[in-house]
Amino acid sequence: AxxxxxxGSRMDEVIFEEFKGTGNMELKLDRKLSEKRIFPAVDVDASGTRKEEILMAGDELQIIWKLRRVLHALDQQQAIELLLDKMKQTKSNTEFLLQIQKTTPTPGNGGD
Structure with missing residues (x-):
């Protein structure tokens, strides 16, 4: 859905709240990003997949969580631009995750 x-419609909010807990994934778009012509205008912090731990291997999940911590520290525009830039540099999900793993600091090793 x-x-x-x-x-501004209270009814839209009520309907949204009813559906919110039932979906497998929530993708929130950001009007401010789209007004700046940044596409896809995804609100990275507010978007995600429920029960992702059963959809991905543990090592993939650790890399994704590391990426989320980095993106969360940025403002919305910086986060989506960084994510899009990293995606453009790779040709597959595996290559993307390996690139993230190599370029993202690890806690305890000079990172966050």
């Missing part, structure tokens, strides 16, 4: 939120 898709829902339009932040419309």
């Amino acid at each position: 898709a829902a339009l939120v932040e419309t």
